[in-house]
Amino acid sequence: MFHHRLGCSSISFRHQDLATALQTMGGLGFEEIDLGALPGVCDHVPYVLDAEAVETVAAVVNNPGLRVRSVNGDVGDLNAVLDGGAQEARDRHLEMLLALAAKTGAKALVLPCGAIDHDPVKSLEEDINAVAAQLIHASARAKEFGVELWTESLHYYRLCWNTERAQLLADRLAGSDVGIVMDFSHIVASGGDPVDFVGRFSASIKHVHLRDAVSATEDEPGNINLSIGNGKADFAAGLAALREVGYTGHFSLELETRDVTHDERPAAAAKAASYITDLI
Template sequence: MFNSRLGCSSISFRHQDLPTALRTMTELGFEEIDLGALPGVCDHVPYELDLPAVAVVAAEVAASGLRVRSVNGDIGDLNAVLDAGGEAARERHLAALLTLTADTGARALVLPCGALNHEPGRSLEEDLDAVAAGLIHAGQRAAGFGVEVWTESLHFLRFCWNLERAELLAQRLAGSGVGIVMDFSHIVAAGEEPLEYLRRHEGRISHVHLRDAVPGNINLSIGNGHADFAAGLRSLAAQGYTGHFSLELETRDVTHGERPAAAAKAASFITDLI
């Protein structure tokens, strides 16, 4: 029904419990998903993620028959200074998320590009170094689980919120194996140009999130904002991008009842562009 490279994030249906969201995406015709595991954004994966909880979530996903491309998770602010207890808690949560990623057959765990704050905790350079070091460490641990780590950068709400910081982070990650997730909505919300983002990140992009935006607002349905998806997808194709795309429709301009139809409409539109 839709292009095989196009999936849907469970964040799109975060108002439903996980089994219901999985059923909704299956009924719409999706075969692949990103699994939301972001406390406060999408509670499809419990934050207290012990091994029994991992087993429950993995079983629910397996029963749906859907493929999982990535798990979109969070292990805390990578530019925060933690004490020994905080570091240990982060390591435990990272291990649980990597176990979930492997057990659901996903290719990668997606982690944020820093705190939900644009201001450095120490200095711009020190905080960028800390975020990069945390991501590289997570990527090294992921290798032991047979999966990868990607980071969504730039992210309008996070530390690496604009094109300059996203590029500085990407430079620090070069050669590390940590992939970059491009999100059209965050680029547009930051007042940046997706084509310029693509020029600066050529060959670095592992996955693409799709949602519309206007400057300052990331929560619009595809077609209701300023993102030029046709030009962006043409540029990705010209660069030789062969990865996948995911509709991450955590939008505020439709009701929950309208959300399935809006997702289907967006999927048809993007399928034609791919």
């Protein structure tokens, strides 16, 4: 029914428990998902993740037979200053997320681009260096689990919140195996242009998140929580740009929207999927 490269993030149905969310997405006709593992955003994966929890979540995810494209996780602020014990705790959490990705057959683990704060902890240069180093370290660990490591290199609420900072991060990741996740909503909310983003980062884009947004004004911040069609993202132009550069990766509806009720959410997801399918 939908394009075979178009999936749906479990974040779209974060109000449901994981098993119900999977049933909802499968019932709508999706065959592929992204698994949300973001504390405070989507609790489908517990933040305190041990081997038993990994097995439990994997069993729930694998039961419906849906393909998992990525696990969208978080191991803490990658630009935070850590002592040895804190780094060890982060590495343990990373290992559990990678184990979950491997056990669910995911292609990659996705990590953020820094703390939920535009202001650096030290200096912008030092903080972006720290984020890049942590991502490259995570990428090396990911190889041991047979999965890739991607980062949402532009996130409107995090350290790398606009195209300029996404470029600084990408420059430091050059030559590494860290891939980039392109998110239409964060690009638009920051005042950026999806076509420009594709032009800059096409060689590294591995996955694409789809949600609508409006950019900031003098009176209002940018809004990333809009259903497709209710914002200003030019999906036709952005998807055409991806097609022109030969993008062969997949797409995911990440409908963390606040302009529909929970009851309206399945129909809104199906409508968005049909619209995007026509554009892909």
